[in-house]
Amino acid sequence: MYIIENANILKDTVLSTCSLLINEDRITAIQTRFKRYQLIKMNAEPYIMTPSYVLLSSKIPFQGTFLDLKSYLVQHFLLKGCTTLFTYATISYENELTKKLQEMQTALISCPIDFIIGVKIPIRLITPSFIRSCKKLKIPAIFVELQSLDELENIPWGWIREAMFPFNSPFIPLISTTQKKEAKTTMSKWNDIMVKEKIPALYEGIEENQPLPIPILNKIGLYPHKCSLMNGSELSYNLYEKGREIKNVDEASLFHYHSDRLVVTVHKGKVVRTGNRVLFKPGNGEHVKVRTPSYFSL
Incomplete structure (x- = not known):
């Protein structure tokens, strides 16, 4: 001591x-x-x-050499005071969830800092069975690509809310458009639906390579165990x-x-x-398993 x-x-x-x-x-x-x-x-x-800090990054060079990965992690994380990496696996079909998560974990096996893995999905994958699978695997965050907002209106939100409970991993919006007006309209509609249906969610996107603020860290279940x-x-x-x-x-x-x-x-x-x-120590990081998102009341 x-x-x-x-x-x-x-x-x-x-x-x-x-x-x-x-x-x-x-x-x-x-x-x-x-x-x-x-x-x-x-x-x-x-x-x-x-x-x-905890930083979100979706552009980690997993396909490159170990030296490429090391350089990226040193420059974008360790030299910036970040000791926890937040990223996500891209899921297109429900049956590839486990495989894609395992691939991501394997790719990060030499990571010198801790890491947390969410998933990125199209709107059509917001189904009770997929959400239950995420809950079983304790996925801390579900990034949703907002392209066809009409699909959001047809989702059985009552069943989704029931499937999420009690883990309540938050939905996080991902907007592909660079048009400010269109992005604002999309976010407004997203927020209206999330509030109306009482769905655990973020009401704005997360900026990459920026320190995650406490409210977001709490939503994904890292705070106050980490970053405090x-x-x-x-x-x-x-x-x-x-x-x-x-x-x-x-x-x-x-x-x-x-x-x-x-x-x-x-x-x-x-x-x-x-x-x-x-001091780059390969494999020194661990896969952080979230117990309960939004556990700490802010």
Whole structure:
């Protein structure tokens, strides 16, 4: 056990200073300070601490060489302070669900960071039997390609809602059009149906290669077990050098505009990046199995 003291933890836009009691790869207690503990202490005062990030990416080069995959994961994830990769398998027919998921897991077997796998489907696959299969396999997210919205009107939503319960993996919209007006109309119709039918869903798409915010992390069941610095959560965090220009800053701004100040990334208690040096350990990541989406009430 050891103590991280004077940690300046940034949550959204609020910076608070506290000390963390660490046992192996877990935070076991958080207090203003630990006076009575005679343990090794790490002073984090010169830094701003944030939870490590989860990023969505559908363009991982699985078909390339190991060096291609390594380069992609280092540049797009590890050097950006991300320790959990979110991706999805594309499913065209119900009977290929298990096979496609296994293929994705195999492709990520050498991944140095944790990963979570959803599925991408056409609207026609929103059927009670397919949703039950997803529930059985504990799929954390179902991305739906929104092309023919007329199909949404004909889905037996009552049966779908029943098939989802109690796992309630959320539907996430994927809009292919680049026309803003058309995309806005499509999203509006999607939201109307999801709200009316009381279906667990996101009401906007997820941007790729951007840190997932807490409400989305909660919907897919990662928060607060991951991506949080709370009592009981895993010890995965980033340390940014403090400076005048980043005194009043939020997590998103740190990620987008101050990546040059990111000096340390820790994944489950182990350092995976110091400065520009990445400790790439193939197979160090694990397939994260979500227990219950939207478990934590925000």
